[in-house]
Every structure is written in C-alpha cells, then in structure tokens.
Amino acid sequence: MLRQENEVARTAAVLGTATVFMGPGPRAVRQLVTLRRLPPAPPNTLMRATAVVLSAVPEIRPPDYDVLRRLCDSEQPLLSGIAECVACYVWEFEHDIDRALVSARRTIAGLAPVDNPSVQLMVHSRLSELCLRTGRGEEAYEHLKAALKVLPRLGDGHDYIGIRSLLVLACLQRGDPDEAEYWLRQSESEHTPQQDDFYRPDLGGRAEIALARGLMEVGLGLWRGTVERMLAAGSMRGGDAWLDPWAYLIQSVAVTAHAHAGRLVLVAEVVDRLRQRLRMLLSDPVGSPSVWVLRLEPENVRPARQGWSPPDPVRREPRHPRVACSRAAGRVHERAA
Known part of the structure; x- marks a missing residue:
C-alpha cells in the first residue's frame, strides 16, 4: 500500500513541475527530479496520471515522439487524456494544427470524468482556441459556452481569461454579428478599472463587428484607434510598448484588416514597424518544442549538485490566445476561401 507521504510529495512535485513548465518552460528542475524518484503508482487519479506524463517529458523527443504517442495510446483514460493535452501543444508548435485539434478533442473525451472546474475550463478553452484559429466558429462556440x-x-x-471576448469572434465566424455584439457588451461589463488596458482581450471587437456588417471605413478606423489606445496605455507601463509581443500582435491584426480591404496606405507606418520586427525575428528564430525537449536530456534530470545548474531553455516570446491572434488566422482562411 502506498504511503500517504508519497502521495503528498507527488502532488507537490506535480504542481511545482507544471508551474515551472507553464512559466519559464521545460527545464531540469528539482521538482521534476523529485517526481521521477518517487515510487511509481497506477495512473488512476488526476495527479498520478499527470505525474507519469511529466516524468516522461525528458524522453518525449523528436522526430517521432514515440514516448508521447505511447502515452496517448494508453488504455488508461486519465493518462491518455493528460498525454493528449501535452500532445496538442507539441503538434501545434510542429505546425500540424489538424493533429493538434485531434489531440485537443481526445483530451476532452479522456478527462470528461474529472469533475474539476479548472481542468474542464482548460480543455474546453484550449480546443476553442484551436477551432478559432482554423475558422471552426461553430465548434469553438460550443466549447466556449461549456467553458463559460x-x-x-x-x-x-x-472571466479573467476572456471567454466572452472569444465568443465575440466565434459569433463573427458563425456569421452572427448581433450575438457578437451581445458578447462584446458582456465582455465590456467585466472590465474593471483595475484591469490592464494594454492587455485587454476585447481589443478590436467593435472594429470586427463593424467590418462584418460591411461598414469598412468605420471598422478600419476603429482598428487604428485600437492600436493608438493600446500603445498609449502601454506607454504608462514603462519601457518601449512598441517592442511588446502583444503590441505587435494587435498591430499585425490591424494591418491584416487593412490589407484585406486594400487600404494599407492608412497604416503605412505600422507596416514599416512590423517589417523591421519580422526581419529581427527571422535573424534570430525562437525554435519549437523540439528544441525545448532537447534541453531536457535525461542526463540533465538528476539531483542538483554543487557547481551544476540546469541549462537555460531557448527563449520564447509569450503567446496570447486572444481574439487578435485568432482574427489573423481567420483573415488568412477568408482569403484562401
């Protein structure tokens, strides 16, 4: 019989490792070392299943990701569900969005019995994000309502993660600007004076609704105003707001909207800034999960000793699964159609 102390230690190590992985990124840390040294346990609880997957991260390596695939194929639903959750991010960063969608759907199925609101919020919002990026507005709508x-x-x-703001986009993709406006009002009612105006998830919502209704000049003007207000708010944060990844994301979506309407001349200055930023990024690419995994060589996952420290992960700019990034993908799909 497993000792209660092991389960307490396992839970603490899982939470510690997951927190580091979701923040600075995968690296050899004391929590992961602890987790791998604990006695094995059947993956019949959420924490145990998560422990198995996290412990296997150093062996989850490209090009075939055999270890990850075996975990996904497990007959234990909790284990396969957690593994598919990791897999959907791996496939996304390997530029295989269709496979990421499959994994996200399997995650929901595998973790459906888990009566944990945080888990359900995570899995439904994750799938809705991928659906929005690929123009699947109807499916995204259903999962956003489940998350809400x-x-x-x-x-x-x-609504700290902006579910109502994403419902705005889902409704626009479904061709319902009236309901999109309803969710926009709901989102704006959630806004409080303490909320950061720079990172507001509802940026651009009203502009998109105007464009969906055929009010091109109004919509494009609202997009330009959105960029100006965001950067004005950013200037209060200190530093150079122009260099923030979120600022470049919003500017990119505004430029995409103008390009779609054939009015790039109105955002020429923004286009020039983005061109310079792109050149800088291409001269120093940020890599993919393959590189992160290679940093987690098994020999690095061992107790820290004097004079040894884990290797620094490859730096990666934060992603913001908000309306704007989905909007950019939506524009691409519209043009392709």
Whole structure:
C-alpha cells in the first residue's frame, strides 16, 4: 500500500513541475527530479496520471515522439487524456494544427470524468482556441459556452481569461454579428478599472463587428484607434510598448484588416514597424518544442549538485490566445476561401 507521504510529495512535485513548465518552460528542475524518484503508482487519479506524463517529458523527443504517442495510446483514460493535452501543444508548435485539434478533442473525451472546474475550463478553452484559429466558429462556440458554464465554480466567477471576448469572434465566424455584439457588451461589463488596458482581450471587437456588417471605413478606423489606445496605455507601463509581443500582435491584426480591404496606405507606418520586427525575428528564430525537449536530456534530470545548474531553455516570446491572434488566422482562411 502506498504511503500517504508519497502521495503528498507527488502532488507537490506535480504542481511545482507544471508551474515551472507553464512559466519559464521545460527545464531540469528539482521538482521534476523529485517526481521521477518517487515510487511509481497506477495512473488512476488526476495527479498520478499527470505525474507519469511529466516524468516522461525528458524522453518525449523528436522526430517521432514515440514516448508521447505511447502515452496517448494508453488504455488508461486519465493518462491518455493528460498525454493528449501535452500532445496538442507539441503538434501545434510542429505546425500540424489538424493533429493538434485531434489531440485537443481526445483530451476532452479522456478527462470528461474529472469533475474539476479548472481542468474542464482548460480543455474546453484550449480546443476553442484551436477551432478559432482554423475558422471552426461553430465548434469553438460550443466549447466556449461549456467553458463559460464552468466559471461560476471558480472563485468569484470573473472571466479573467476572456471567454466572452472569444465568443465575440466565434459569433463573427458563425456569421452572427448581433450575438457578437451581445458578447462584446458582456465582455465590456467585466472590465474593471483595475484591469490592464494594454492587455485587454476585447481589443478590436467593435472594429470586427463593424467590418462584418460591411461598414469598412468605420471598422478600419476603429482598428487604428485600437492600436493608438493600446500603445498609449502601454506607454504608462514603462519601457518601449512598441517592442511588446502583444503590441505587435494587435498591430499585425490591424494591418491584416487593412490589407484585406486594400487600404494599407492608412497604416503605412505600422507596416514599416512590423517589417523591421519580422526581419529581427527571422535573424534570430525562437525554435519549437523540439528544441525545448532537447534541453531536457535525461542526463540533465538528476539531483542538483554543487557547481551544476540546469541549462537555460531557448527563449520564447509569450503567446496570447486572444481574439487578435485568432482574427489573423481567420483573415488568412477568408482569403484562401
């Protein structure tokens, strides 16, 4: 019989490792070393299943990701569900969005029995994000509504991750600007004076609704105003707001909207800034999960000793799964159609 102390240590190590992986990124850390040294346990609980997957991260390596595939094929639903959750991010960064969608759907199926609001919020919002990026507005809508239903079970029920803002985009992709405006009003009612105006998830919503209704000049003007207000808010944060990844994302979407309408001359200055930024990024690419995994060589996952420290991961700019990045993907799909 497993000792209770092992389960307490396992839970602490899982939470510690997951927190590091979701923040600075995968690296050899003491929590992962602890997790791998604990006695094995059947993956019949959420924490145990997560422990198995996290412990296997150093062996999850390209090009075939055999270890990850075996975990995904497990007959244990919790284990396969957690593994598919990791896999959907791996496939995304390997530029295989269709496979990422499959993994995200399998994650929801595998973790459906888990009556944990945080888990349900995570899996439904993740799949909705991928659906929005690929123009699957109807499917995204259903999963965003499922995520919204979970919110009251989490603390004060506040929409901190912008589900209502994403519902705006889902409704636009479904061809329903009226409902999109409803969710935009709902999103704006969630906005409080303490919320960061620079990172507001509802940026550009009203502009997109105007464009969907055929009000091109109004919509494009709203996009330009959005960029100006965001950067004005950013200037209050200190440093150079122009260099923030979120600022470049919003500017990119505004430029895409103008390009779609054949009005790039109105955002010529923004286009020039983005061109310079792109050149800088291409001269120093940020890599993919393959590089992250290679940093987690098995020989590095061992107890820290004097004079030894884990290798620094490859730097990667933060991603913001917000309306704007989905909007850019939506524009590409519209043009392709």
